[in-house]
Amino acid sequence: MAAPIALEINSLTVNYNGGFTLHPLTTTVQEGEIVAVVGESGSGKTTLAKALLNLLNRQATVSGNVKIFGEDIFTLPPKELEQKRSVEFAICFQNSFDLLNPMLTIREQISEVLRKTYPAAQINTKLMQLLEQVDLEAAVLNKYPRQLSGGMLQKVNIACAVALKPKFIILDEPTSSLDYKSVEKILALIKRLNRKDRISFLIVTHDLSLAKILSERIYILYGGKLVETGATAEVLAKPGHPYTMGLISSSMEINPFRDIWGIRRPETETESKGCPFYGRCTQSIPLCTTSMPELEPYRQDSRRFLACHRGGIITVLAGKNITKTFGQETVLQKLNLEIRAAEVVALVGRSGVGKTTLAQILAGYLPCDTGELFFTGKTADFTKLHRTKGGIQLVFQDPHTAINPSFTVAEAVLEPLQIIFKKADHEALQKNLKEVGLPTTSAFLEKPIRQLSGGQKQRLALARALIMEPKLLIADEPTSMLDASSKANLLRLLKSLQNSRGFSMLFVTHDLVAAAKISNRIYLLENKTQLKEITDPAEIAPFFH
Amino acid sequence: MNKKLFTYLAILLVMFIISAYGSLFYPHSAVRPNGPSLEPPSRDHILGTDDLGTDIFAQISKGFFTSLFVGVATAFLAMFLGGSLGLMGGYLGGKTDLFISFLINLFLSLPQLPVIIVAGAFLGQSIINVIFIIALFSWAGIAKVVRAKTRQIRENTYLQLARSYGAGFFYLFKKHLFADIFPLLLINSLAVVGKAILQEASLAFLGLSDPLARSWGLIINKAMNFSAIYYTNYWLWWLLPPVFSLVVTLYCLRLLTREIENIVYRSEL
Numbered sequence: 001m002a003a004p005i006a007l008e009i010n011s012l013t014v015n016y017n018g019g020f021t022l023h024p025l026t027t028t029v030q031e032g033e034i035v036a037v038v039g040e041s042g043s044g045k046t047t048l049a050k051a052l053l054n055l056l057n058r059q060a061t062v063s064g065n066v067k068i069f070g071e072d073i074f075t076l077p078p079k080e081l082e083q084k085r086s087v088e089f090a091i092c093f094q095n096s097f098d099l100l101n102p103m104l105t106i107r108e109q110i111s112e113v114l115r116k117t118y119p120a121a122q123i124n125t126k127l128m129q130l131l132e133q134v135d136l137e138a139a140v141l142n143k144y145p146r147q148l149s150g151g152m153l154q155k156v157n158i159a160c161a162v163a164l165k166p167k168f169i170i171l172d173e174p175t176s177s178l179d180y181k182s183v184e185k186i187l188a189l190i191k192r193l194n195r196k197d198r199i200s201f202l203i204v205t206h207d208l209s210l211a212k213i214l215s216e217r218i219y220i221l222y223g224g225k226l227v228e229t230g231a232t233a234e235v236l237a238k239p240g241h242p243y244t245m246g247l248i249s250s251s252m253e254i255n256p257f258r259d260i261w262g263i264r265r266p267e268t269e270t271e272s273k274g275c276p277f278y279g280r281c282t283q284s285i286p287l288c289t290t291s292m293p294e295l296e297p298y299r300q301d302s303r304r305f306l307a308c309h310r311g312g313i314i315t316v317l318a319g320k321n322i323t324k325t326f327g328q329e330t331v332l333q334k335l336n337l338e339i340r341a342a343e344v345v346a347l348v349g350r351s352g353v354g355k356t357t358l359a360q361i362l363a364g365y366l367p368c369d370t371g372e373l374f375f376t377g378k379t380a381d382f383t384k385l386h387r388t389k390g391g392i393q394l395v396f397q398d399p400h401t402a403i404n405p406s407f408t409v410a411e412a413v414l415e416p417l418q419i420i421f422k423k424a425d426h427e428a429l430q431k432n433l434k435e436v437g438l439p440t441t442s443a444f445l446e447k448p449i450r451q452l453s454g455g456q457k458q459r460l461a462l463a464r465a466l467i468m469e470p471k472l473l474i475a476d477e478p479t480s481m482l483d484a485s486s487k488a489n490l491l492r493l494l495k496s497l498q499n500s501r502g503f504s505m506l507f508v509t510h511d512l513v514a515a516a517k518i519s520n521r522i523y524l525l526e527n528k529t530q531l532k533e534i535t536d537p538a539e540i541a542p543f544f545h
Numbered sequence: 546m547n548k549k550l551f552t553y554l555a556i557l558l559v560m561f562i563i564s565a566y567g568s569l570f571y572p573h574s575a576v577r578p579n580g581p582s583l584e585p586p587s588r589d590h591i592l593g594t595d596d597l598g599t600d601i602f603a604q605i606s607k608g609f610f611t612s613l614f615v616g617v618a619t620a621f622l623a624m625f626l627g628g629s630l631g632l633m634g635g636y637l638g639g640k641t642d643l644f645i646s647f648l649i650n651l652f653l654s655l656p657q658l659p660v661i662i663v664a665g666a667f668l669g670q671s672i673i674n675v676i677f678i679i680a681l682f683s684w685a686g687i688a689k690v691v692r693a694k695t696r697q698i699r700e701n702t703y704l705q706l707a708r709s710y711g712a713g714f715f716y717l718f719k720k721h722l723f724a725d726i727f728p729l730l731l732i733n734s735l736a737v738v739g740k741a742i743l744q745e746a747s748l749a750f751l752g753l754s755d756p757l758a759r760s761w762g763l764i765i766n767k768a769m770n771f772s773a774i775y776y777t778n779y780w781l782w783w784l785l786p787p788v789f790s791l792v793v794t795l796y797c798l799r800l801l802t803r804e805i806e807n808i809v810y811r812s813e814l
Binding site for chain 1: 700711720721
């Protein structure tokens with residue numbers, strides 16, 4: 001028998017006069033289930049939480065309906081709603097201080113809740129139990145809210161929410177101001193209540209790791225729109241929406257090894273009619289500006305849904321069954337890999353294992369014997385991809401032979417445009433040089449390449465590739481010639497350019513540490529037949545000494 | 546300006562001016578007898594006359610231009626032939642390269658002088674024929690160097706990249722190949738100038754060049770065929786001046802080539 005439904009939301013819509021909207025949302029939470037609603041600040045999480053318990057003030061227009069254990073919240077008389085609060089369902093808000101009465105001591109605050117169910121005689125015992133559960137000392141009971149720290153207040157709030165063990169609890173950023181010891185306690189409490197008392201939780205948070213630890217299902221909210229949902233573990237392992245992937249990349253808790261990069265700021269203002277993520281998305285198409293994508297099943301998984309006109313993160317380049325032989329010797333055999341939009345993938349392997357060969361095949365500079373390559377789903381036409389903007393560009397390993405030493409800086413960077421479009425775009429030249437951290441003075445522009453250092457040549461080669469605005473940049477050992485400091489600078493530069501411009505990058509290196517730092521995924525080329533995919537940073541840990 | 550380079554150029558220029566005077570303003574013709582035969586040097590005939598009474602100074606002056614013409618024309622031909630074949634082999638690679646490499650090695654391994662002599666004898670004695678024959682045996686060295694350099698540049702990824710952007714041969718040649726190949730071509734062609742002058746002189750000395758064209762080789766040939774030359778003082782003004790002119794010109798050209806080579810390679814460092 002299916003578990004009873006704790007929460008049922010039917011096309012819940014919120015409109016503020018100021019214009020903010022929670023787009024129609026329909027979903028259910030089963031009894032005993034923990035669901036996380038994740039999104040960054042301003043994504044509408046708190047609005048959703050408040051709307052669920054009809055707590056929004058008059059400025060907001062709310063439509064649709066919400067049922068908690070079959071009870072329609074919006075039609076319930078305010079008195080009855082007040083009766084049921086804390087008993088059948090509870091909410092715990094983020095800014096704890098505002099919600100407590102400053103004139104009452106903590107003892108009185110919590111007792112007030114307990115009094116709804118328990119006789120006066122039991123209140124004291126219950127109080128002490130609660131305090132122990134949320135990791136507070138008895139001394140706080142006689143204090144006033146203003147005498148407590150933010151973390152303590154948050155615990156008091158949680159204590160109030162769980163005091164009567166309601167069957168459904170909404171927690172808004174429950175751990176945002178707690179230290180790690182207290183977080184552990186609260187998480188244990190939530191888990192215990194969920195397991196022992198089958199209490200359902202809706203956890204509203206911006207913290208993906210909290211969602212990862214607690215929830216079974218996850219809702220990703222962006223701009224008041226549900227963009228992706230599914231089983232938490234699956235969504236986090238293989239995100240479908242570009243926004244989800246961005247969130248994951250920005251999470252320090254999920255990426256202890258990796259450098260953290262936030263999602264890029266919007267390039268253009270979003271039209272209210274289109275997808276809310278349009279301006280920050282790296283794979284948007286004209287359709288995205290004009291129409292709002294609907295939530296649709298994703299990858300034949302009955303629990304996963306996604307709202308994206310492009311069907312989720314697209315695969316920019318896919319290689320299937322790549323085999324390459326040089327004479328008698330087979331160098332690569334039946335390798336498969338894919339690079340998705342706005343993703344940094346590292347190709348790691350020992351020297352001589354065939355990384356460069358594979359990189360050149362993927363970039364279209366070397367034909368493969370058998371196997372197929374697909375660019376955004378279509379068979380890759382490299383001649384065209386090299387010569388159009390939004391294609392593939394390769395930064396060769398050796399910067400000394402990659403640029404004609406007798407060229408000037410300007411000539412070298414402008415060469416692709418000069419050959420393809422027969423004209424020099426000096427604006428693009430300035431922009432790209434600046435972005436790779438090179439001077440743009442006319443003296444530098446006129447400097448012959450042979451007078452530059454290895455690091456400068458490397459940056460220049462990068463600028464030349466970037467001037468073509470590639471969708472996929474393949475960089476072959478871009479840091480092999482650099483000292484530690486230049487290497488750090490270049491890696492950060494590459495990653496920040498990738499992040500702000502939103503292209504995908506294949507980073508070829510023998511340096512696993514560097515790969516772990518900047519890439520979303522790693523392909524480990526172990527030998528000619530084995531290309532191992534590593535998504536979880538923990539898998540790389542054994543390689544570090 | 547480079548001092549050595551200047552010296553060599555100055556010497557060649559002096560020779561040019563003297564020869565220009567000898568061919569344009571000197572009263573005597575280089576081809577017709579214009580005085581008593583076997584005259585010693587005098588105010589009228591600066592270097593005397595030969596056995597037919599033709600002025601020797603006029604002949605040597607004309608010989609300078611003949612030699613220079615042969616040298617430069619041969620060098621141009623060899624440069625064109627060697628340059629384009631070397632470029633083709635190096636750039637295209639594959640079967641074309643195999644064929645061109647075969648040709649280069651064939652011409653490099655043929656014993657040149659005997660073949661030139663035979664060819665010269667067959668084709669008849671004209672300066673143009675001589676130029677063609679010497680050029681035919683001079684291009685291979687140039688082609689070999691140009692081919693190797695082109696191959697080397699082709700290996701550079703910048704060329705590969707430029708091609709992937711859609712650059713045609715003309716663009717690649719103008720932007721990427723020419724600057725690297727031209728100095729090589731220049732140096733090797735300058736070397737051909739000297740070589741061609743020497744070979745023409747050799748052919749003329751053997752009597753296989755144009756008997757009407759007054760070249761240094763021909764003068765030397767005639768002087769040495771004059772049986773009494775060593776018994777008299779005639780060798781002092783009949784044999785020595787053309788030999789001296791030849792040696793000085795060749796030596797200057799050789800040193801000039803080497804100096805330019807130095808300059809080019811130093812600038813590449």
